[in-house]
Amino acid sequence: MEKITYCENCCKDTEYAIRDEIISVDLKGVKFTYGALVPYCKECQNEVYIPEVNDLNIIRAYKAQKEALEKGK
Numbered sequence: 001m002e003k004i005t006y007c008e009n010c011c012k013d014t015e016y017a018i019r020d021e022i023i024s025v026d027l028k029g030v031k032f033t034y035g036a037l038v039p040y041c042k043e044c045q046n047e048v049y050i051p052e053v054n055d056l057n058i059i060r061a062y063k064a065q066k067e068a069l070e071k072g073k
């Protein structure tokens with residue numbers, strides 16, 4: 001898979017890379033962190049939106065939230 005996507009900042013298709021970021025969430029008093037994948041444009045370093053990566057982050061966040069809820073019981 002080629003890592004090319006449209007960057008709104010560059011107004012063209014650019015190459016992107018992915019960095020790991022720890023995201024802290026406080027959802028209705030349930031606090032948890034998860035390692036999110038953040039795709040960014042290699043040319044301008046702006047974040048870009050990749051649906052597949054976003055899906056992975058949702059799964060990671062969901063798992064982390066579930067674990068946090070189970071710990072809190």
Ligand SMILES: [Zn+2]
Pocket residue numbers: 007008009010011014041042043044045046
């Ligand atoms: Zn860009």
